[in-house]
């Protein structure tokens with residue numbers, strides 16, 4: 001009984017945190033970058049960020065479920081129609097990183113990719 005109750009409380013707290021996270025938009029110190037994932041392209045498909053600058057990528061998918069994945073940075077999210085998927089990051093490494101859709105979305109899925117480019121912060 002005691003264990004069951006503890007599990008219930010933990011599950012409830014988890015759900016609350018998820019709800020809180022989804023409900024919060026970009027915070028004042030973050031730059032929001034909207035990205036649309038549609039068949040079969042990310043718009044924009046080249047995203048330039050400054051190293052050390054906090055950003056939140058805000059994804060929408062008007063058609064079907066998509067995935068955004070930057071394998072080299074171990075960053076990914078599902079993008080579900082009707083919801084905004086937010087990925088917060090502070091890029092720590094300069095370079096060009098490939099991203100791709102990792103949820104099969106149709107005949108053009110394999111070509112659905114782009115680049116995340118991290119540059120030195122402007123002085």
Ligand SMILES: [Cu+2]
Nearest residue numbers: 101103105109
């Ligand atoms: Cu896809």
